[in-house]
Structure formats: C-alpha cells, structure tokens
Amino acid sequence: MNKVKLDHYKKILDLKLTELLADAEKTVSGMNRSDEEHFADPGDRALRETDRNFTLRVKDRERKLVAKVKEAIERIDDGTYGECEECGEPISEKRLEARPVTTSCIECKTEEEETEKQRGQL
Numbered sequence: 046m047n048k049v050k051l052d053h054y055k056k057i058l059d060l061k062l063t064e065l066l067a068d069a070e071k072t073v074s075g076m077n078r079s080d081e082e083h084f085a086d087p088g089d090r091a092l093r094e095t096d097r098n099f100t101l102r103v104k105d106r107e108r109k110l111v112a113k114v115k116e117a118i119e120r121i122d123d124g125t126y127g128e129c130e131e132c133g134e135p136i137s138e139k140r141l142e143a144r145p146v147t148t149s150c151i152e153c154k155t156e157e158e159e160t161e162k163q164r165g166q167l
C-alpha cells in the first residue's frame with residue numbers, strides 16, 4: 046500500500062482513537078461525580094460499586110476497540126497494514142474503508158464465518 050493511502054487510513058484511525066478516548070474520559074469523570082454525591086452513605090456506596098461494575102463492563106468492549114485501533118495504527122507504522130493475517134493477500138480498500146481495524150480479507154473472513162456456521166450446525 047502506498048504512503049498516501051496509508052496516511053489516509055492513519056488519519057481515520059487516529060480520529061477514531063481520539064473519539065474513543067474522549068468517550069472514555071467522559072465516563073470516568075461521570076463516575077467521579079457520582080462518587081462525590083454518594084460519599085457520605087455507606088449503603089449508597091455499595092450501590093455505587095454495582096453501577097461502577099456495570100460501567101466498567103460496558104467500557105471493556107470499548108477498551109478492546111481502542112486496542113484494535115492502536116494495533117491497526119501499529120500495522121501502518123510497521124508497514125503490514127492492509128494485508129490479510131490469514132493469507133497475506135491485500136485486503137480490499139472497500140473493506141478497509143468500512144472496517145479500518147480489520148485484519149483479514151473478505152475471503153478469509155467469509156471462510157471463517159462458514160466454518161463457524163457449520164460448527165454451529167453440528
């Protein structure tokens with residue numbers, strides 16, 4: 046993949062990462078605010094922990110996405126971005142545009158899904 050295209054995807058991924066981190070920050074400051082509100086009451090504190098666990102669980106998915114975006118940026122830096130992890134063939138640009146963090150080409154992905162489907166039927 047040429048440098049112009051790599052820069053293009055890097056820009057998309059950087060933006061995505063900034064968005065995700067900004068969201069994460071919002072949640073963290075939200076948690077801090079409720080900490081202050083409920084600080085005095087030990088009963089409320091237990092409830093607050095439950096809320097917090099829920100928030101952290103939701104955040105877990107977001108953290109994984111952040112990790113994926115970071116990995117994609119690393120692949121741009123080391124020059125392997127846009128190559129399928131399975132077969133080493135270039136991933137189509139249409140697919141990268143739709144899903145810039147993807148690591149496998151549509152053929153390998155389809156095959157994987159077929160295998161999963163078949164496994165499900167057994």
Ligand SMILES: [Zn+2]
Pocket residue numbers: 129130131132133134149150151152153154
């Ligand atoms: Zn492939």
